[in-house]
Amino acid sequence: xxxxxxxxxxxxxxxxxxxxxxxxxxxxxxxxxxxxxxxxxxxxxxxxxxxxxxxxxxxxxxxxxxxxxxxxxxxxxxxxxxxxxxxxxxxxxxxxxxxxxxxxxxxxxxxxxxxxxxxxxxxxxxxxxxxxxxxxxxxxxxxxxxxxxxxxxxxxxxxxxxxxxxxxxxxxxxxxxxxxxxxxxxxxxxxxxxxxxxxxxxxxxxxxxxxxxxxxxxxxxxxxxxxxxxxxxxxxxxxxxxxxxxxxxxxxxxxxxxxxxxxxxxxxxxxxxxxxxxxxxxxxxxxxxxxxxxxxxxxxxxxxxxxxxxxxxxxxxxxxxxxx
Amino acid sequence: xxxxxxxxxxxxxxxxxxxxxxxxxxxxxxxxxxxxxxxxxxxxxxxxxxxxxxxxxxxxxxxxxxxxxxxxxxxxxxxxxxxxxxxxxxxxxxxxxxxxxxxxxxxxxxxxxxxxxxxxxxxxxxxxxxxxxxxxxxxxxxxxxxxxxxxxxxxxxxxxxxxxxxxxxxxxxxxxxxxxxxxxxxxxxxxxxxxxxxxxxxxxxxxxxxxxxxxxxxxxxxxxxxxxxxxxxxxxxxxxxxxxxxxxxxxxxxxxxxxxxxxxxxxxxxxxxxxxxxxxxxxxxxxxxxxxxxxxxxxxxxxxxxxxxxxxxxxxxxxxxxxxxxxxxxxxxxxxxxxxxxxxxxxxxxxxxxxxxxxxxxxxxxxxxxxxxxxxxxxxxxxxxxxxxxxxxxxxxxxxxxxxxxxxxxxxxxxxxxxxxxxxxxxxxxxxxxxxxxxxxxxxxxxxxxxxxxxxxxxxxxxxxxxxxxxxxxxxxxxxxxxxxxxxxxxxxxxxxxxxxxxxxxxxxxxxxxxxxxxxxxxxxxxxxxxxxxxxxxxxxxx
Numbered sequence: 001x002x003x004x005x006x007x008x009x010x011x012x013x014x015x016x017x018x019x020x021x022x023x024x025x026x027x028x029x030x031x032x033x034x035x036x037x038x039x040x041x042x043x044x045x046x047x048x049x050x051x052x053x054x055x056x057x058x059x060x061x062x063x064x065x066x067x068x069x070x071x072x073x074x075x076x077x078x079x080x081x082x083x084x085x086x087x088x089x090x091x092x093x094x095x096x097x098x099x100x101x102x103x104x105x106x107x108x109x110x111x112x113x114x115x116x117x118x119x120x121x122x123x124x125x126x127x128x129x130x131x132x133x134x135x136x137x138x139x140x141x142x143x144x145x146x147x148x149x150x151x152x153x154x155x156x157x158x159x160x161x162x163x164x165x166x167x168x169x170x171x172x173x174x175x176x177x178x179x180x181x182x183x184x185x186x187x188x189x190x191x192x193x194x195x196x197x198x199x200x201x202x203x204x205x206x207x208x209x210x211x212x213x214x215x216x217x218x219x220x221x222x223x224x225x226x227x228x229x230x231x232x233x234x235x236x237x238x239x240x241x242x243x244x245x246x247x248x249x250x251x252x253x254x255x256x257x258x259x260x261x262x263x264x265x266x267x268x269x270x271x272x273x274x275x276x277x278x279x280x281x282x283x284x285x286x287x288x289x290x291x292x293x294x295x296x297x298x299x300x301x302x303x304x305x306x307x308x309x310x311x312x313x314x315x316x317x318x319x320x321x322x323x324x
Numbered sequence: 325x326x327x328x329x330x331x332x333x334x335x336x337x338x339x340x341x342x343x344x345x346x347x348x349x350x351x352x353x354x355x356x357x358x359x360x361x362x363x364x365x366x367x368x369x370x371x372x373x374x375x376x377x378x379x380x381x382x383x384x385x386x387x388x389x390x391x392x393x394x395x396x397x398x399x400x401x402x403x404x405x406x407x408x409x410x411x412x413x414x415x416x417x418x419x420x421x422x423x424x425x426x427x428x429x430x431x432x433x434x435x436x437x438x439x440x441x442x443x444x445x446x447x448x449x450x451x452x453x454x455x456x457x458x459x460x461x462x463x464x465x466x467x468x469x470x471x472x473x474x475x476x477x478x479x480x481x482x483x484x485x486x487x488x489x490x491x492x493x494x495x496x497x498x499x500x501x502x503x504x505x506x507x508x509x510x511x512x513x514x515x516x517x518x519x520x521x522x523x524x525x526x527x528x529x530x531x532x533x534x535x536x537x538x539x540x541x542x543x544x545x546x547x548x549x550x551x552x553x554x555x556x557x558x559x560x561x562x563x564x565x566x567x568x569x570x571x572x573x574x575x576x577x578x579x580x581x582x583x584x585x586x587x588x589x590x591x592x593x594x595x596x597x598x599x600x601x602x603x604x605x606x607x608x609x610x611x612x613x614x615x616x617x618x619x620x621x622x623x624x625x626x627x628x629x630x631x632x633x634x635x636x637x638x639x640x641x642x643x644x645x646x647x648x649x650x651x652x653x654x655x656x657x658x659x660x661x662x663x664x665x666x667x668x669x670x671x672x673x674x675x676x677x678x679x680x681x682x683x684x685x686x687x688x689x690x691x692x693x694x695x696x697x698x699x700x701x702x703x704x705x706x707x708x709x710x711x712x713x714x715x716x717x718x719x720x721x722x723x724x725x726x727x728x729x730x731x732x733x734x735x736x737x738x739x740x741x742x743x744x745x746x747x748x749x750x751x752x753x754x755x756x757x758x759x760x761x762x763x764x765x766x767x768x769x770x771x772x773x774x775x776x777x778x779x780x781x782x783x784x785x786x787x788x789x790x791x792x793x794x795x796x797x798x799x800x801x802x803x804x805x806x807x808x809x810x811x812x813x814x815x816x817x818x819x820x821x822x823x824x825x826x827x828x829x830x831x832x833x834x835x836x837x838x839x840x841x842x843x844x845x846x847x848x849x850x851x852x853x854x855x856x857x858x859x860x861x862x863x864x865x866x867x
Contacts, residue, residue, distance in 0.1 A: 053776050073779040080780040086773035090795045099791070100781030148782060 003062070004029035004184050005050070005152055010059035012045055020045045022059060023210040025203055027152075032178055032185040033213075034199030036192060038231070041205040043188045044156060050186060051154050052076045063151060079145030079183075083156040085137050087129045093140050094125030100148035115143040118177065135166050142174075146181070153178070155187035159194060171197055192232055204228050220257075226319040229255040234295065236261065239321070242268060242292040246313045255317040258283060258297035267312035270294065272303045286311060332689045332701035339682070339708035341736055342753055346723035347567070347715070349737075353726055354564040359557035363565070372546040373565060376527055379461060379542055380573070383526035384519050386466035391473025391518070394616075399481040402599040403609040412617045414475065415624065416468045418858040420814020421531040422831045423850040424468050426838065427623035429455065429535065430630045430847065432463070437626060440642045460536035465526050467623070472525075473518040480514030481507075486595040512580075520577040527570055528716030530817035543569070544718040548821060551722065563722045567715050574714050624854065631847035638843075651848040661845070664833035665852065671827060672812035675751035680805050682756060683709070683763035687797075688789070691767025709760030712753050721821035724750050744827040750818040755808035762804025766797045806864020810857045 003026025011021035020042035027033045035043040048054045050061065052073035061069045068076055087096050094112050101108045116122055119139040124132075132140065138158065145153060158174065159167045175198050178185050189195050195202045196216040204211040204219065204227075212224040223229035230237055236256045238246065243254035245268050273293075274285035277300060284296040284303055294311060296302075303309050354360070363369050398410045419427065432438050433455045442452050455463075484507065492502040530544045537545055543566040550559040600606045629644070631651055638644040655661045686709055690702040712720060728740035728749075740746040770793065778788040816831035823832050830849055837846035 051776070051780055053779070072784075073776065074782050074784050076780075077782075078780060080777065082773045082777060084771070084773065086771060086777040088774060088777070088792055088796075090792075099778065099783070102782075144777075144781065154780075 003027055004031075004064055005186070006060075006062040007046075007050075008060045008062065010046075010049060010056045010061060012049060012054060013057050018208070020049075020208040021056075021210075023205075024059070025210060025213050027184055027186060029184055030182045032187070032198060032200045034195035034202045035186065035188045035205060036195040036199075036202050036232075037190065037205035039190060040207075042208040043190075043205045045208075046205065047154055047156055047186065047188050050152070051078050051080050077148070077150050078152045078154055079148065079150030080154040081138075081141045081145050081156065081158055083160060085141040085161070087137060087140055087144070089129055091129070092125065093121070093127045093129060093132070096129065096140060097125075097144045097147050099144060111147055115147045118146070118181075119143045120173075134162050135170055138162065138170065142177070146183075151184070153183045153185045155185065157188055157190070159189075159191075174198065202232075204231065206231070223255075223317065226253055226255065229317055229319065234258050236294045238292050238294070240292075241290055242288050242294075243318075247316045248318045251321055252318045253321055254313075255319065256294075256313050256315070258295045260314045260316075261294060261296040261298075261311055262314065263296065263298055263302050263309045264312035265310060267310040268294075270309055270311050272305050272307045272309060275303070275305050331685075332699065332705070335682075335685050335689060336701055336704050336708070339686075339705065339756075342749075343708050343711050343756065345736070346720070346727040347711075349727040350560050350563055350719075350723045353557065354560035356557040356560070359555075359561045362555075362558050363561040368541065369546070369562065369565075372541040372543050372562075373569065375458070375541065376543040376566065377569060379458060379465070379529075379533075380523050380526040382462055383465040383469055383529075384522045386462060387469040387522045388473050388515070388519065390466055391470035391475075392477050392515070394470070395474050395477035395481060397609075399478050400595075400598060401609065402597040403606055403613065405610055405613055409613045409617050413620060414471055415620055417471050418810075418854055418861060419468065419623065420810070420816070420831070420853050420857060421468070421529070422535075422816040422834055423627065423814065423853050424623060425464055425531045425535045426834065426846060426850055427627045428460075428464050428467070430843065431623055431626040437642075444642045456536055456538045457540045461529075461532045461540075461542075464532040464536070465522075465529065467620075469522045469525055472521045473515070476514040476518035476521075477511060480511045484510060484595060489595055516577060516580045519580075520574065523573050523577060524570065524714070524716075527566070527573065528718065528817065530716075530718060530820075534816075534820075544716060544817065547718050547722060551821070556726075559722060560726065563719050567719045570715050570719070627847050627850045627854065630843055631851045633844045633847075635842055635844055651844040654845060655848050655852070661833065664828050664830050665849075667827045668813050668829040668831075671748040671751060671829065672809050675748045675755055675812050676759070676805050676809040678752045679755035679759040679808050680763070680801060682752075683759040683804065684797075684801075686760060687763045687767040688793075691764045691770075706760075706764070709756050709764075711757075713757035717754060717815070717817035718821070720753055721750060721818040724753070725821055741822075742824055744824060747819060747822045747824075747827050747829070748812075750822050751812040751815060754815070754818060755812060758807045758811065759804040762800045762807070763797065766800025769800075770796055802864045802866070806860045809860050813856060813860075814853055 005027040006024070007026075008024050009022045010024065011019065013019040023046070025033070035046055037043045045054060049056055052068070052071060056069065059069075060067050063076075088099065091099070093116070094109075097112045097115060098108050101111055112125060113122065116124055119142050121136065121139055121143065124136070124140070129137065129140065138161070142158075159170055162170055171194060178198075187198065189198075199216070201213055201215055202219055203213040206227050212219060212228045214222075219228060219232045223232060226237075229235055234257065236254075236258065238248075238254045238256070243252060244250070246254050246256065248254035268288055270286035270288045272284050273287050276283040276285075280300075281297050282300045282302070284298060286294050286296060286309060288294065288311075296311060394413065398406060398413070416424065428436075430436050434451045434453070436455070439451045439453060439455075442448070443450070446452070488506055488510070489502055492506045497505060528544065529542075530548075533540070533542045533545045534548075541549070543562060547559050547562045547566065550562055600609055629647075632647040632649065633644040634646055634648050634650045637646040655665070686705050690699065690705050724746060725741055727737055728746060730737050731739050740749065774792055774796070775788050778792045783791060814831065815829065816835075819829045819831050820835075823829060830853055834846045834849045834853075837843070837849065
């Protein structure tokens with residue numbers, strides 16, 4: 001893939017124990033890439049390196065073939081939406097959106113009205129920032145970032161400050177907007193659902209390392225390692241005899257998704273300890289004779305608590321045991 | 325980042341030259357065997373040093389005894405007139421030190437209103453008392469410094485989390501136990517902070533000991549007297565001794581302040597005020613409140629009244645027989661009298677602007693992003709900005725007078741004594757802590773993401789400063805700037821050491837008028853100073 005935005009061997013060292021990289025990936029023109037990882041994984045650092053707020057200790061950052069590693073943020077032409085939006089409290093909505101615009105007053109006003117309409121806030125120019133709801137503030141931040149027509153859009157946890165009910169709707173709108181503009185986008189999130197929904201591809205980060213980059217399906221079905229397998233989606237991790245009984249080799253770790261386990265006439269014997277009803281299906285906690293616990297996703301009436309069952313696996317992911 | 329190192333280095337050196345270097349020069353000059361011997365062997369020196377210490381400690385005790393109960397009264401109870409009284413109670417803060425002192429003189433002094441009233445009432449041949457000595461000094465200190473305890477305690481009480489008090493009650497603690505085990509421990513940082521402020525202010529206090537002291541000398545008045553006697557090396561030793569007492573006091577009180585974590589925990593809502601239910605108690609509380617307000621306002625009113633008394637018209641009567649605006653007319657129409665007003669205005673303006681500019685530079689270097697907070701220059705710059713606060717004004721006045729009395733350009737010393745520059749320079753140094761604190765606090769409250777947002781929108785460092793940082797810092801600049809301006813406008817302690825005829829400020833003119841028994845003119849100047857201070861402070865506090 002030819003990258004529009006490319007990171008090559010980028011490394012940032014905070015302290016001997018805390019470092020990000022060296023890592024490299026490429027984002028195609030018009031693609032949306034999600035940076036997914038637990039807190040402290042370095043995903044925000046990668047975004048800030050892209051924006052130019054941090055300078056890498058090694059490596060290069062390329063945009064459209066130009067090395068921008070030494071270009072200050074003000075001249076990088078990346079639009080950024082901050083986690084807490086960072087709207088200027090002393091300016092109104094229109095002045096916030098116009099902040100990055102130059103040129104004759106009328107042209108600026110026209111552009112402001114245009115981007116505000118784009119985020120569904122037409123006519124909000126003279127509103128004070130603190131009078132807006134969280135969702136509206138988020139859209140103003142988006143409009144402000146988009147107004148100067150940046151080459152790349154960067155979003156830092158774009159939905160984390162919204163309440164759950166609003167989050168899903170905003171996510172849909174955000175996805176539609178990014179598609180419509182066709183802007184190359186990189187965003188940071190710690191929520192897998194958000195990454196899968198918004199990202200064309202997802203880069204999984206862990207302790208400063210890039211574990212895997214791929215589509216949601218690739219990450220779920222063909223995780224590159226044990227961390228990705230367990231961080232992305234629900235997973236049963238088993239070792240020892242139970243793993244071998246389910247098809248893993250000697251010294252291997254078996255990872256099985258709950259929906260890939262089923263109750264069967266033959267298989268690993270176990271006892272149902274808990275049942276968690278989830279509407280169309282239920283999660284069953286079963287315990288094997290060896291004391292391993294497995295989570296099975298099955299029909300709501302597949303088993304009762306306390307029943308003795310047999311569990312079989314349809315698809316088992318196996319990994320070499322990782323050094324601690 | 326590397327090429328930016330010259331800026332912090334330059335600012336650190338400039339601040340060190342302004343703040344630290346003069347102190348070192350004085351310390352060097354004090355290392356004079358004869359002078360040290362003289363200081364150690366003279367009884368008067370030890371008496372003055374001891375007086376400074378005990379007056380300061382007693383001022384803390386008195387100010388706390390007045391301010392803390394008042395704060396509890398206003399924060400915990402609801403009674404008629406609480407809001408109005410609560411704001412009146414901070415009024416002593418708008419009285420510059422010397423103005424407060426002359427107001428007390430006119431009110432409680434030998435020929436003041438109260439003494440005359442008592443004399444007339446009891447038919448005494450002479451005034452019943454003289455306002456002099458340690459008692460008089462402590463009276464003025466208690467009046468002007470209880471405000472610190474009052475404001476700090478109120479702020480501490482307002483920060484309390486009601487849930488903490490409810491938790492104590494739920495665990496079976498009564499009102500007294502809650503007070504001693506929860507409320508007071510939580511207030512410790514606030515009380516220690518107020519104690520520190522009062523101690524330092526009392527230690528550096530000059531106006532009250534100068535006017536009321538008589539033979540009773542404290543260190544600040546002793547230093548100025550020694551300097552006037554021409555015993556310069558001895559004055560240096562005294563200055564260093566006073567500075568050492570200040571630093572020891574600072575260190576001791578800082579230790580008792582403890583961690584601020586205790587207060588940082590309280591994030592909930594403040595407890596509600598308890599209304600006074602019984603009608604009799606309500607009336608008593610309101611009456612006590614208004615009586616208190618009257619006592620607090622009397623000095624201001626006295627000053628206003630005396631400013632209306634024409635020269636020579638008030639001799640033995642209890643109340644002045646003639647009132648007119650002639651004093652004000654004289655202040656504004658006689659160039660000789662208008663000049664001090666103009667001098668004070670330009671010097672306060674210039675020193676405040678410079679102090680704000682230096683504070684902004686410091687803020688940009690140490691207050692901005694987290695990276696700057698970790699930089700090596702953060703501590704030296706912050707310490708240099710705060711140092712003038714830790715040392716009495718007299719110390720700085722003597723230090724600057726000593727440093728800039730010789731022409732040694734290679735040692736960065738020029739002759740500024742006798743020029744109009746030295747006094748505003750001293751105001752500037754004295755103003756650094758207040759502007760520095762305000763601006764640094766303002767910088768810390770700025771979300772670093774705002775500057776980054778501006779950068780990502782194409783704004784360079786200067787545009788970001790002009791379009792984002794400066795507008796957001798405006799409240800902090802106004803607050804710090806107004807406090808600095810008022811302090812410089814009313815300054816007496818450094819002025820009396822450093823003024824020249826060409827830049828004599830208002831406080832010096834007040835003193836001169838007093839010496840000529842032109843009480844009305846002195847009071848008129850006091851009223852002008854008071855009004856200007858109140859107006860500037862109100863402007864600075866506006867959102």
